[in-house]
Amino acid sequence: MKKLKHMLGNAYLALVFVFLYAPIVTLIVYSFNEGRGRKWQGFSGRWYEELFHSAQIGDAVSNTLTIALLSALIATVIGVISCLGLQALRGKARNVYLALNNIPLLNSDLVTGLSLMLAFIAVGVTFGYSTVLLAHISFNVPYVIMNVMPRLRQMNQSTYEAALDLGARPVQAFFKVLVPEIMPGVISGFLMAFTMSLDDFIITHFTKGPGINTISTLIYSEIRRGIKPSMNALSTIMFISAIILLVLTNISPKGSKTEVKYI
Amino acid sequence: MNKRKLLSLPYLIWMIGFTVIPLLMILWYGFQGKNGGFTLEHILAIGRPEHLGPLLVSLLLSVICTVVCLLIAYPLALILRKAGLKRSSFVIFIFILPMWMNFLLRTYAWLNLLDDGGLVYVFLQKLGYKGNIVGTYGAILLGMVYNYLPFMVLPLYNAMTKIDDNTLNAARDLGANERQVNFRVIMPLTFPGIVSGVTMVFVPSLTTFVVSDLLGGRKIFLIGNIIEQEFSTASNWNLGAGLSFVLMIFILLSMAVLNHYDTLGEEDDG
Numbered sequence: 001m002k003k004l005k006h007m008l009g010n011a012y013l014a015l016v017f018v019f020l021y022a023p024i025v026t027l028i029v030y031s032f033n034e035g036r037g038r039k040w041q042g043f044s045g046r047w048y049e050e051l052f053h054s055a056q057i058g059d060a061v062s063n064t065l066t067i068a069l070l071s072a073l074i075a076t077v078i079g080v081i082s083c084l085g086l087q088a089l090r091g092k093a094r095n096v097y098l099a100l101n102n103i104p105l106l107n108s109d110l111v112t113g114l115s116l117m118l119a120f121i122a123v124g125v126t127f128g129y130s131t132v133l134l135a136h137i138s139f140n141v142p143y144v145i146m147n148v149m150p151r152l153r154q155m156n157q158s159t160y161e162a163a164l165d166l167g168a169r170p171v172q173a174f175f176k177v178l179v180p181e182i183m184p185g186v187i188s189g190f191l192m193a194f195t196m197s198l199d200d201f202i203i204t205h206f207t208k209g210p211g212i213n214t215i216s217t218l219i220y221s222e223i224r225r226g227i228k229p230s231m232n233a234l235s236t237i238m239f240i241s242a243i244i245l246l247v248l249t250n251i252s253p254k255g256s257k258t259e260v261k262y263i
Numbered sequence: 264m265n266k267r268k269l270l271s272l273p274y275l276i277w278m279i280g281f282t283v284i285p286l287l288m289i290l291w292y293g294f295q296g297k298n299g300g301f302t303l304e305h306i307l308a309i310g311r312p313e314h315l316g317p318l319l320v321s322l323l324l325s326v327i328c329t330v331v332c333l334l335i336a337y338p339l340a341l342i343l344r345k346a347g348l349k350r351s352s353f354v355i356f357i358f359i360l361p362m363w364m365n366f367l368l369r370t371y372a373w374l375n376l377l378d379d380g381g382l383v384y385v386f387l388q389k390l391g392y393k394g395n396i397v398g399t400y401g402a403i404l405l406g407m408v409y410n411y412l413p414f415m416v417l418p419l420y421n422a423m424t425k426i427d428d429n430t431l432n433a434a435r436d437l438g439a440n441e442r443q444v445n446f447r448v449i450m451p452l453t454f455p456g457i458v459s460g461v462t463m464v465f466v467p468s469l470t471t472f473v474v475s476d477l478l479g480g481r482k483i484f485l486i487g488n489i490i491e492q493e494f495s496t497a498s499n500w501n502l503g504a505g506l507s508f509v510l511m512i513f514i515l516l517s518m519a520v521l522n523h524y525d526t527l528g529e530e531d532d533g
Contacts, residue, residue, distance in 0.1 A: 009342045013354075016339055020361040023372030023409070026382065030375060038380040078274050085271025097271060100278045103286070106462070108470035108514055110487055111507050114494060115285035118504070122288060138281040141274065201367055201473065206494070219367045223477065227375065235368040242363035246356065 024239060031232035038227075047233040057234070060218040063129065064198060067214065071136035072194040078137070079144025080186060083152055086145070104139045105146070112139065113206035120207065127209035135207040136200065140193035147189030151182040289511070292504030305505025314489060314506060321486040322513070324400065325468040328407040329415075332464045333457070335408070336415035341449070344423040355420070362413030370406050370477045377402055377478065398480025406474040414463035422456025423449065458525045466514055486510060 031048070035041035051057055086097060104112055116135050125131060155178070163173035179186075201216035208217060215238075222228045296302030308314055339358070346354045361369070376383040377396040384396055396402050426449060434448045468474075472487030479488075490510065493503030 009345070012338060013342055013346075013358075016335065017357070019409070020358065020412075022382075023369065023376055024361055024364065026375050027368070027372045038375070038378075078277065081270050082274035085268055085274075088267040089271055097275065100275075100282060103282050106466070106514070106518060108466050108510065110470040110472065110490065111289065111511055111514075112285075114490070114503070114507055115289050116281065117494070118288035118292060118500070119281070119285035134281070138277070141277070199366060216365060216367055219365065219371070220473070223367065223371045223374070227378070231368070231371060232375075235364065235372065238368065239364050243360065246360060246363060 024235075027232050027235045028239070030229065031236045033229065033232075036227070036229055047229045048237075050230045051233045051237075054230070056213070056218065057230075060213045060215050063132075063212060064214040064216070067129070067133055067136055068194050068197040071133055071140050071197045072190050074137050075140035075193045076144050076186060076190045079141045079189060080148055080182070082141070083145055083148045083182075086149065087152055101142050101145055105142045109200075109202035113203040116203065117206040127207065128212050131207045131209070132204055132212070132214070135203050136197045139200070139203060140197060143192045143196060144186075144189035147192060148182055148185040151185035155181045289504045289507055292501050293508040294505075295501055305502050306508060308502055308505055309509045314486070317484050317489050318486045318509075320400070320483070321469055324404055324407065324485070325465055328404060328411065328468045329461055329465045331404075331408050332412050332415040333461065336412060336419050336460065337457075340416055340419040340423050340453075341445070343420055344426075358416070359413075362416075366410060367473065367477075369410055370474055373402075373406050373409060374477055377405075395480065397478055398482045400483065402478040402480075403475050403483060403485075406478045407468045407471065410474060411464040411468055414467070415460040418456040418460040418463065419453060420456075422453040426452050455525060458521050462518065462521055465517055469513065469517075470510060 030038070032043050032045065033040055034044035034046070086094065089097060113135070116131075116138070120127065120131050159181075160173055160177050163177045164170065168176065199216070200214075201220060204214050204217055205220065208214070213221070215234075219231060219234070222231055293305050294301055294303070296304065309318060343355055343358065364372075374397065375381055378384060379395065379397075387396065430452070431444055431448060434444050439447065470487045472485065472491045475483055475485040475488055479485075484492075486506065490503050490506050493499045493506065497503075
């Protein structure tokens with residue numbers, strides 16, 4: 001009976017596995033197809049060549065990476081500072097603050113993107129790199145706060161005060177006592193913000209100008225018109241980068257057992 | 264300590280500028296009439312058949328998608344939890360990996376399989392199915408489930424790994440069978456995970472315009488598509504804002520319902 005259950009469990013895993021990987025494997029196989037269509041016409045690397053020679057894709061990749069990095073960094077700084085302030089808030093003020101912070105997390109990306117677009121238009125800024133960056137910072141800060149706040153709450157408040165009593169200046173106490181305590185939360189908040197920015201399409205779609213693309217918006221404009229073999233090549237590269245990134249982040253020396261991070 | 268409160272100020276100003284005012288802009292456009300006066304016209308426009316239809320289809324598809332995701336993810340998370348204890352986290356790694364691919368490419372991947380000449384298409388033709396797959400509700404539902412499944416798996420799995428084995432062993436010692444352990448111990452303990460998973464799947468699937476755009480074959484329009492078109496091609500921002508406002512109400516309602524159940528779950532714990 002137990003053996004049967006075990007087998008059923010494995011069969012279920014296998015089924016979900018096929019569901020998850022079938023589309024990806026298909027993409028990878030087609031990325032090496034000589035022809036455009038779905039008939040196999042021989043092995044070829046021409047779509048990868050096309051990909052590497054496209055300035056458009058190069059621009060999109062660099063935009064995506066710099067926006068993700070900058071927005072995650074700035075969001076982390078804003079998030080940590082506001083967490084420190086938030087800890088001193090009590091009662092209603094605190095609840096209102098947290099509720100406002102939660103809005104971008106709970107609201108639909110469609111509404112968030114549209115609302116930001118309307119606000120940018122009202123102010124009269126030109127749409128482009130900076131509007132996308134501002135939008136990304138906005139939806140990233142809540143993820144940082146979500147990760148840092150529990151750390152700060154768990155921390156023993158007296159250690160910071162003890163450091164002050166023992167003669168540390170507030171700056172010293174901050175960097176030598178507080179920062180090491182909240183660092184894991186800061187790092188996971190940063191990584192989460194980074195990946196959220198990397199993967200975002202909808203908010204970028206509404207806040208970008210006509211001349212600028214991230215990987216997501218470029219893919220969207222390409223595949224709306226049908227099958228594009230170079231996009232298969234791009235998928236393959238992105239999938240392999242994801243594997244490498246995940247392996248690197250998960251083989252940390254003090255890996256937190258089996259808890260899966262959202263990033 | 265009081266000076267520290269000041270640190271919360273910069274982000275408060277940021278939130279007013281980038282969250283509150285933008286949302287008020289939606290209200291501003293949504294309630295603005297032709298001559299700049301107040302009107303309910305754009306809100307009530309949801310009742311027009313060309314908007315009501317897509318809204319109902321969106322609601323139906325997102326509810327089905329959420330249920331299907333829950334039905335797939337719950338046993339998966341349960342099995343992964345058990346597997347995680349014995350084997351390395353490699354198994355878990357395998358199941359998290361596809362979720363890391365770009366959202367658009369994941370949808371596009373299905374287009375490759377479902378479109379004319381794709382593997383699934385050919386297979387279904389052989390089984391005797393006639394007609395296209397792309398452009399059906401089924402294709403959109405499939406795309407939604409595939410894309411949003413991770414949002415259900417991760418919170419469930421995280422909630423399950425937090426359950427102490429001793430709790431389950433205690434239940435078994437006290438005479439509970441596996442079924443009772445699953446339904447009366449694990450299920451209530453993972454309730455917060457279920458609630459956040461449901462929210463994280465329901466909201467994006469209700470408002471998506473990408474999945475329906477790519478897999479709908481330009482035949483099926485969801486409420487997300489209608490709103491997106493009002494802003495991009497039709498350029499009727501007032502109408503788009505009015506419809507977004509209605510959509511926001513639906514999101515708020517679903518949150519209120521889920522919150523209600525969430526607090527019920529907490530009461531059970533205590």
